[in-house]
Amino acid sequence: MKPIFQGSDPYKRWYDLVPATLKSHAPEWGKIPRSDFDSDELVNLSRDARVFVDSFYGTINTPDLALLYPxxxxxxxxxxxxxxxxxxxxxxxxxxxxxxxxxxxxxxxxxxxxxxxxxxxxxxxxxxxxxxxxxxxxxxxxxxxxxxxxxxxxxxxxxxxNGHADPPGTPFLWEDFTHPTLVRLREKYSLDDIIKSGETDLERAILLRDWVKSLWDHDQPIFSPPWNAEYILDKVTKHIEYFYCVHYSVVYMQLCMALGIPARLINLHRGICDAPLDGRGYGKETKEEAPCDEHVLNEVWLDDISKWAVIDVDFDIHYEQDGQPLNAYEIHELLITDRLADLQPCEGPLAYKLRSSDDFYQLKLPVYYTHFCIFWRNNHISDSEGPTQILHFVDDKTPPMLWWQGEDLRHRPQIIGPIGISWPYSQQTPVLNDMNAASHWASAETPDPHWVELVWESPKKISHVHLLWAKCWGKYFNSRHILIQSKHNEEWQTIAEHHADNERAMDLISFSPIETDSIRIVQPINGGSLEYPQRLWLAEVGVN
The missing domain is CATH 2.60.40.10 (Immunoglobulins)
Incomplete structure (x- = not known):
């Protein structure tokens, strides 16, 4: 049996098949490959299935403020x-x-x-x-x-x-403060001189913010740049290209890190998309006045007052209440309790450039804090490809969301953008049968069995499961132990078992033909790759 991932033409241009709304916002995606699942001899039944998973690595919805604010x-x-x-x-x-x-x-x-x-x-x-x-x-x-x-x-x-020494339950991936790029940035732009007149950590954070904002005006780049402050600053200081909120935030975050100041990225959403417009989930956020458009800014750690605080470089602003700088959660809380009048916008010298009305910073910009998500890594210089965990705060008035329809959020410069980012949370995902080899799903990294379940409207005759494993950092991360299960009398029963210790791009698991309306691909505890034994990490699932 030939794996249905393979054929005379194993990859097609995915770009030819995506909606025009996506093309207009991501011209650099022109050569993302699409798997050639179907051949002349085989029909991939997974395309007609609904796919459910036990968990998501990329999206974490949590009410735990101690986790979010270590x-x-x-x-x-x-x-x-x-x-x-x-x-x-x-x-x-x-x-x-x-x-x-x-x-x-x-x-x-x-x-x-x-x-x-x-x-x-x-x-x-x-x-x-x-x-x-x-x-x-x-x-x-x-x-x-x-x-x-x-x-x-x-x-x-x-x-x-006494101080506190408790790390968060989900480890944050920090950039190395001594990375050569950060060292060069600190020296080239004399960062210590920029902040030396500040008497408090907040004053120093504001001095750096105002300096970054002064370098260029908000604009749409020709192509999404790498998340690297050295690259972005080179373009803007040479007047080659200019950028918008996420790029201000990336630059600011990495300059803070160069100075030894912990900083991270925060993504804000006014709302969550109701449903895909075209069956794939693209287009909703590109509409004018969409309910779920977004903004990106920073939070920095202020040692002298022991708290996180929002720094918004693009709008050149931060917020305070009773003289204390606020973090994203505190602004969110004022918003959902109708207390924006208690919010004190603290504008920098260039805040006027994007102020669209007198009440913009008091009443309109804070609405973006309806949803806030924290990028749980800032090591994008060291790792420009790996997946990202997004921690989204939930409470009684803030429902959970699912980023990128359940992707593992392997990093792409355009991962922040008006293209189907936020959807209502569901255990269902189209990522594993979307015929797109570039989109991956990963389970949560917990010591539990992890699974993918395919469900059809009517029974199908099945004898083969094809697994295309996730590829990242030039390597495939295939599970070492996999079970194929089908339901019998409402109980899952194993019909095939697969072991493989060597690196593999794909696996074909065959078994005696069965007729069923659902199957599960199960990774037992510790059955993942050698590097990530608790993670089930896949690109596509095929069935025939």
Missing amino acids: ILNQVEVNVKQAGEGQVQLRLATHTPGFDHFSWRFDSLSWQSGLDTALCWTLHEGINRFEVQSVNKAGKQGRITNLEILFYGAEITEIKLD
Whole structure:
């Protein structure tokens, strides 16, 4: 049996088959391949099936604010009495790009090292200890202060302004602060000089924002650029090409990282598309005044006040309430509780350029915070291809959404754009039978069995399942253990089992013919690729 992925012409130009609305917004997609599933001899039954999956890697809907807003760059100190007149200090931190601890006793000289356990001999009276983390770019975190009162050979009181060291449950993928591109950016554009007059972390973030905004005016680029600040700044400073919100945000994020300041991308949506217009999901967001158009900005971590804050470079603005800068969640909360009057827009010198009305920043722009999503990685320089997890906040008034109809969100420069991004959440996805080898699905990366289920309106005679595995970073990520199951008396029964330890682009799994209206492709726990044993990662599924 010849796999139905193969034929005399294994790839066709997908661009010839997509709607005109997509072509007009993504001319650079001209050569994304389309799988030649059907041959003269074979009919791919998966094309008529509805496809359901157990989970999504790319889209994570969550109400967990502790996950979305982790505390960074602090040191947690655990104090334990170690003997007469001695204590042991245990240090822990969640510092992206951690390099070392810096500490001192009783206001003496600062010391540095990687030790997570320190022994401290106390003296009569007040004993003081200060400690902070330092990242690889040299940025110091908030100081944790400890005072121990020691009188008459006894500890009489411990005063600890402690830090937090809990990493988020879903690991964030950070760019290396010492990446050569970031080092060059810091030196070439004298970034330290740009922010040196700022007295607070917020002031320094604003100085950098205003400088980036001053470099070019919002415009539509000819082609979507790579998410690389060095490339974008080269084009705008040479007056070759100009860009819009996501590119301002990418530049700002990477310049912050060059300075050692944690920063990330935030995507905003006014709403969610109701349904595909053309059966594939394209076009809704390209309509004028669509309910789900979007905007991209940044959140930066401010060490001195220990919080995340929105920085909007494109509009040259941030928001405050009662003198405190706000993050995306806080603006979202004011919006859904009808308290936008409490919002204080803080405009930069160039905010007037995109202000369309007197109340634009007070009442209109905040509506985009109806939905906010956080890109759960900022390492786009190191990894310009890998998938991205999008964390979307949900609450009683904010329903879940599904990004790109369930794709794994392997990075493409145009992944942010007015093309079918946000849809109502469903366990159903067209990604695995859309005949497009460039679109991939991945399961959540959890220690569970993961599965894909195909359902037909009427029973089909089936004896073969064809799996085209995901390809990323020049490698295929095929599962090492796969079960094919069909339903019998409302219970799933295994009809075929497949093992493969070597890298494979595709697999053909054959079994005795059955007649059924549904099948499942199941990856048992730890049955994924060697690199990602908990992830089921596929490009297409074929059945005949």
